[in-house]
Amino acid sequence: MSSPVLDQVRSVKVKLGLLVAISVTVASVLAAVGATGSVPVWLSVPVTVALALGVTQLLAVGMTSPLREMTAAARVMARGDYSGRVTATSSDEVGELARAFNRMAEDLAAVDRQRRELVANVSHELRTPLAALCAVLENLVDGVAEPDPVTLRTALDQAERLTALASDLLDLARVDAGETQLSTTQVPVLELLERAVAEAEVSGREVGYDVRVLPPGLTVPADLARLHQLVANLLDNASRHSPTGAVVRITAQGNATGWRLEVADEGPGIPIADRDRVFERFGTLGEAEGGGGTGLGLAIARWVTELHGGTIHFVEPEPRSTGARVRVELPHHPVHKKVQEPVMTKPADSPPPTAPIAPTPPAAAAVARAPESGLDMLFGSFWPDARVPGKVRAVLYCLAVGLLAGIILPFRDLGIGTFVLLVAAGGVILRFSVNRRSRFTQACAVLCLLLASTVAVRDAEWIAILCLFAGGAVCMAALVNGRTLPAFVLAGIAWPLAGLRGLPWLGRSLQAVTGLKASAAALRTVVLSVLGVLVFGLLFASADAVFAKWAGAIVPDLEFDSFVLRAFLTVAVGGVVLAATYLGLNPPKVEPAAGTVRPVARRYEWLAPVLLVVAVFVVFLAAQVTASFGGHAYLKRITGLTYAEYVHQGFGQLTVATALTLLVVWAAARKAPRTTAADVAWLRGSLGLLCVLTLVVVASALYRMHVYQEAYGFTQLRLLVDVFEGWLGLLVLGVMVAGLTLRANWLPRAALLSGAGLLFLLGAINPDAWIAQHNVDRYADTGKVDWPFLQGLSDDAVPVLNKLPADAAGCALKGHDVSDDDWLEWNLGRHRAQSILKTVPKDGVCPGRTS
Structure with missing residues (x-):
């Protein structure tokens, strides 16, 4: 797609200068x-860069x-194909x-x-008479x-x-612009056909010929030779493609x-x-009915027919018949047409066109339309x-989602409006995905829907x-239908790169917009509809306060700052x-x-490192058992730490050890x-033992975190790392199953879906309420x-905190x-908290001591 403005510039240097100036101006x-519109930097910078790059791409292409x-x-x-044009x-x-x-x-x-x-x-022209002549001479030589x-x-x-054909071919070679003169005489059709059949019979093909002329004395004006x-x-x-014994x-x-005829x-x-x-000429079938000949x-035959002003085409065979049936329609008085000669093309010395080249053949058009672009060379075989x-629909749907985001997101908390936006975006993405029928993609779509529901x-x-x-990661894995961990990582990287690759x-x-027949009507319909809604909406809003209130809940504030922010959000x-x-x-x-x-040549090369890791695990678990049976006094005497300090000290290391164990199992x-x-x-045996010991370590890590939370309280981060450690334990179980079956191709997808599913379950149990309940129990x-x-x-924790004594509840709230909130901000957690917050005084004195 070229720029009509830049096409008129006659210097490449000036074009480059204009390109830089326009891009800088747009970005500025x-x-x-x-x-001016108070758009956050994290939003304005990527949108500005993206639009500037888009303008540069459109102008530079x-x-x-x-x-x-x-x-x-x-x-x-x-390679010998000269059909390409630029x-x-x-x-x-x-x-x-x-x-x-x-021109070249x-x-x-x-x-x-x-x-x-x-x-x-x-x-082609010499083949038939030569074959007939050779057949006659062979019959004479053999005495037949x-x-x-x-x-x-x-x-x-x-x-x-043969002599006439040679003369014709020489004449054709001298034809200018593909025009040939006809020598018209009265031709007896029956005599012409019988003579042609006689020549065809000497070719030796075992077929019969049935000639019928109505009326028998039919004569027509035509060029006899042609x-x-x-x-x-x-x-x-017809004879070439007829079976033996058939009749033409x-x-x-x-x-x-x-x-x-x-x-x-x-x-x-x-x-x-x-x-x-x-x-x-040189058709894909060569000759009729599937090949053979020069094409x-x-x-x-078509050229001769058109020279006489007639038409030629294939029609359906007679009822209860098979084969090909060609029909030639010729007029009583041949109308000599200027027909493109099948032998000759435009002379090489013709003046070349200076305007854009006329449409090229399909092969040439494909060459002209599909050059290797800079993006093709950049992404290579990774992303052709x-x-x-x-x-066009995909672009319009995405634009509609952007407009919906510009209406819903600004100045609102997460709620049902955000959920509707996420569902709309996911529906558009899934609608155009080539992998939408994959079971994995469909499972990911359901999981993404569940994860999106947490905002409401x-x-x-x-x-x-x-x-x-997590929903974004699952969505990207679903779009590429990935099966391995590297595929999931590359899918996440490909998302931002798609803005460039696409x-x-x-x-x-x-460009396809200009080819839509109904585009003008659709645009006119949209403009008239919007105009009608605005006119009557403003009239009714000024006439009725209730209608104005309802309209205000739907139509966003369009002050300058708000408009700019919404515009940037729409684009982003x-x-x-x-x-x-x-x-x-x-x-x-x-x-x-x-x-x-390539596996290692000797067993000890992989077994020795694994057994050493197993030995380290055994020693660690022995230390755990000793600390458990020795009691707090023993632990204090040996390490100088309290039991709570002791269990907190090692939780992070145990989590890392669990993850590294999975890496060791994979490598081995x-x-x-x-x-x-x-x-x-x-x-x-060795990897199974290592996995069993790893499960014991996972249990130890979870127990350590439980003891620490009982001593120092429950928080979101501590709960989250508990879930993460539990997920690692679930992966270890999956590795053990894969080890038994020696098939692990299902494991990466299972790990992805289980991790995202655990996050959804964590949201489903109302984590803030769970944390508040445990802290309330600890306080009691x-x-x-x-x-x-x-x-x-x-606000998810408000119903639980309200169970505290009056003064404590007032302090906690x-x-x-x-x-x-308006209806687009509606959220179940906030909705349940509102009735409580309206009745509970929040000026209570915090009792007890903080810990």
């Missing part, structure tokens, strides 16, 4: 508008596309080079076509036929036909407007989709463009944000959804190439040989609690206020 204006097209066309030309619309040096390239390619193509088509036509006048006349006819050429080609084609039927019949055979016939292509016989067709159910932003990040697809989508969210949509339409090749893993399983039963037994048992921490919990 957007940055200034964002700063027309400058570089001719060079890429020339590169692609030159590569094809080096789109040349600009007036600068690159445009002049492109037009010169097109046109000249080379003309010379090459003349050479190839002359050889092919000469071979006597040299009577009839036989000699047939041989002489073939020799004369008409004979037409009939001979049709008979040659030739029918000629006069009518009010002219006369009709039909040739029908009993061969396999021609599919309806190919009936037009068989008349093309010129029917092309010459695949010429994904432009989808829980007021705790920390769990809602974690669920949203620029050519976005350009094709925007719409762009993110559009990038994910392209990722689903054209996912990259994220799965690593299947390489051959890859390098261990499995050629004998003993190899498999050692693999299962010990009298110790961290009041500032309780005051910082979300000091950080909670009655909110004035």
Whole structure:
């Protein structure tokens, strides 16, 4: 897609200067508008950069596309295909080079076509009379036929036909602009057909011929030589594709407007989709009914027919018949047309066009439309463009999601409006994903929906944000249909890169808008609809206070700062959804190439490190048992730590050790040989023992965290690491199952889905309420609690904190206020807390001591 403005500039240097100036201006204006509208930096910077890059891409593509097209066309030309052309619309040096390239390619193509088509036509035209002449002479030499006048006349006819054909071919070589003169005489049709059949019979093909002419004395005005050429080609084609013993039927019949010639055979016939292509030179079927020949016989037949002002085409065979049936319609008085000669093309010395080149053949058009762009070279085989067709609907849907985000998100807390936005975005992405029918993708879609629902159910932003990040990771894995951990990582990286990789697809989508027949009507409908809603909405809002209140709940505030923020959010969210949509339409090749893993030569090379790790685990567990049976006094005497300090000290290290154990198991399983039963037994035994010890370590880590929380209180971070450690234990169980079956290809997907599922379950149990309940229970048992921490919990914990004594409840609820949410901010956690906060005084004195 080129820029009409820059196409008029006659200098590449000036174009580059304008390009830089426009991009800098766009970026500066957007940055200034964002700063004036108080748009956060984290939002304004990426949107500004993205839009500036988009403007640069749109303006620069027309400058570089001719060079890429020339590169692609030159590569094809080096292989002998001269059909490639370059789109040349600009007036600068690159445009002049492109037009010169097109002229050169046109000249080379003309010379090459003349050479190839002359050889092919000469071979085709000389083949039939030569075969007939050879057959007659062989019969004479072998004594099969006597040299009577009839036989000699047939041989002489073939020799004369050879002479006439050679003369015709020389005439054709001198034809200018493909025009040939007709020599019209009255031709007896029956005599013409019988003579053509006699020549066809000497070719030796074992078929019969049935000639019918109505009326028998039918004569028509035509060029005898050309008409004979037409009939001979049709008979040659029909006899070649007829089975042995079949009959070729030739029918000629006069009518009010002219006369009709039909040739029908009993061969396999021609599919309806190919009936037009068989008349093309060097057609894909060669000759009719599936191959053979040079592909010129029917092309010459069509040329002769059109010279006489007639038509030729294949029709359905007679009822209860098979084969091909070609029909020629010729007028009573031939109308000499200027027909493109099947042998010749435009002379090489014709003046080349200076305007943009006319449409090229399909192969050439493919070369011209699909050059290797800079993005293709950048992403290479990892992410080919695949010429994904432009989808206007996808762009419009993503824009609608962006507009919805601009209406819902600003100045609102997470709630049902955010959930609706997430569902709309996910629906658009899934709608255009090529993997949407995959069971894994469908399972991920359901899990993403569950994770998104937390924003409408829980007021705790920390769990809602974690669920949203987990949903994004699951969504990306689903779009690429990944199966391995590297695939999941690459999918996450590909999401932001899709904004760059998808620029050519976005350009094709925007170009497709101009091809929509109903685009003008649709645009007019939208404009009139919006205008009608605005006019009548403003009138009714000014006339009725209730209507104005309802409208205010739906229509966002459009002050300048608000408008700028909403505009930036529209572009950002719409762009993110559009990038994910392209990722689903054209996912990259994220799965690593299947390489051959070479196991170690000797068993001890992998077994010794694993057994040493097992020994370390055994010693560690022995220390754990000693500390447990020795009691607090023993622990204090040996380490100088209290038991709570002791268990807190090692939790993080145990979590890391669990994760590293999974890495050790993976490496050992890859390098261990499995050629004998003993190899498999050692693999299962050693890694199974290591996994069992790892489960004991997981249990120890969870117990340590439980003791620490009982001593120092429960928090969100401590609960989250508990869940993470439990997830690692679940992965260890999965590894043990994979070790028993020696099949682990299901494990990465199971790990992803189980991790995201655990986050959803964590949100489902209402974590802030759970934490508040345990801290309340601890306060009841010990009298110790961290009041500032309780005051910082979300509204999800309000029903639990309200169970405290009046003064304590008033203290714990000091950080909670009655909110004035609209329906788009509705949230189950906040909704349940509102009735309590309206009745509980929040000026109580915090009792007890903080701990």
